[in-house]
Amino acid sequence: MRLKKYILFSLILMGLVGGLIYTQTEQTYTLEVLGIPVTLPIAVWVILPMFLMFVASFFHMAYYSFINFMRLKRYKKDYDTLIASFVNALYREPKALQYKSKEAKNLGTVSDASYLIPQHFKIDTKDERLRKVIDTLKDINNGMYVELEGVQLSPKNPILLRNIENRMKEEPTYSGVVLKNCKEYPKELCKKALRIFMDFSDIAKIKEYASLFDIETLIYLIQHVKEEKKSIEYQDILYIIQQAHMDLDGKDYIAIAREIKDVLAPDERLKLFELLKEEDEKSEAAYLYTLLDLEMIEKAREFLETTNEEELQEFKAYLELKECGKNYPLELFV
Known part of the structure; x- marks a missing residue:
């Protein structure tokens, strides 16, 4: 936005200066450039250095604007990566991520190897991604089953196990699904599933x-x-x-x-x-x-x-x- 204003006001300034001089004198001046005579109005010769300075300064400013743009883009990407790292830590599924800046890497290497366990769920965060995770953890902690769409948790993840327990309470027949996949889950979860399964199954099914x-x-x-x-x-x-x-x-x-x-x-x-x-x-x-x-x-x-x-x-x-x-x-x- 600032670069656009600079271009606009520079053109206005050159136009005003050139116009003012041209109204005072319409004479021309001939300058030999590489053996070629170039004849232009005096007003043009006056604003020509201004134009060259404008072009040079424009590319100078454009270059550093691009550098700043890339730097901001890198920080934005690092911010998104840090949010992903915090999400993983909140789900107790930390993993190593890649960071662009040294500052983000210093923070990310810690969160990539840590669990984040909220002491309460009244956390006022403006980032919707973190807000969604905190609300999910709150519901699971309150005994509700939550569909974890797009979230990959290991079979021994404590949040996943708690969510499965919640589902078995809401939907007792799901205990049969857990029992069929008991090789993936901890023994304690399978014992809980087996007890729930007993409530609605006959001894022939239980013996399986x-x-x-x-x-x-x-x-x-x-x-x-x-x-x-x-x-x-x-x-x-x-x-x-x-x-x-x-x-x-x-x-x-x-x-x-x-x-x-x-x-x-x-x-x-x-x-x-x-x-x-x-x-x-x-x-x-x-x-x-x-x-x-x-x-x-x-x-x-x-x-x-x-x-x-x-x-x-x-x-x-x-x-x-x-x-x-x-x-x-x-x-x-x-």
């Missing part, structure tokens, strides 16, 4: 994801079956334990034995732990607990006779007290 179970999820399943009055068989529980390759200890087996009391029939409870004790000796205490809970005293005593003297001391003490007429609750001994 037996390999994802751990002791907490198995206990949750048994409790869920009891609360919802669904059906489950001992073969189902055995299958899940085997497919999940659970590393269970004695307390875990006892926990299972306690939970299945209101879910399985007595003979199924006994059958389950008869099979388990053949596979894992750590389940022997739970087998014995089941026998005593079912008042199968003789069978329990026979089993204890096959164990070493220092094993299962608590149950031996329970039977000795029972023989002496002392009827204490079995739960005190497990």
Whole structure:
């Protein structure tokens, strides 16, 4: 804009000077240039140096205007790159970006390797790109599912995982999609998806994801079956334990034995732990607990006779007290 004004006023000035001189004298002057005589009005000879100065200054100003334009363009591009870096940091997905200026690079190298975690979401920013990200994070933090269009987040990104959890709450059937892709997601998310999946699926469907179970999820399943009055068989529980390759200890087996009391029939409870004790000796205490809970005293005593003297001391003490007429609750001994 300034360059246009300079051109305009320069032309006006040359026109005024030339016009003023021409009104005073219309004489001509001849100047030999490279042996060629050039005859022009005196007014033209006066404004000719002005014109040459104008042309030289015009190119000088145009050159530096172009330099400033390129510099501003570079800063604008760096600004956009910094905004992209902040967006990545807010989404906790930082990545290295390229910067043109040293100043932007000094700032960008920090944000490219950092997370930005807002302490609150009442941030007054005028940049629409940052505003959109902050609003998205606010909604996700408030438990809403947000469609992340054009945003590429890694499967273990905490914001993505929170958004998936929100979606499963709004749309429980989406848990099935998560379970089918559990190799991509952390174990904790898959456990949450499995629990949600249990709420609307039968045991046959649930068993398809037996390999994802751990002791907490198995206990949750048994409790869920009891609360919802669904059906489950001992073969189902055995299958899940085997497919999940659970590393269970004695307390875990006892926990299972306690939970299945209101879910399985007595003979199924006994059958389950008869099979388990053949596979894992750590389940022997739970087998014995089941026998005593079912008042199968003789069978329990026979089993204890096959164990070493220092094993299962608590149950031996329970039977000795029972023989002496002392009827204490079995739960005190497990």
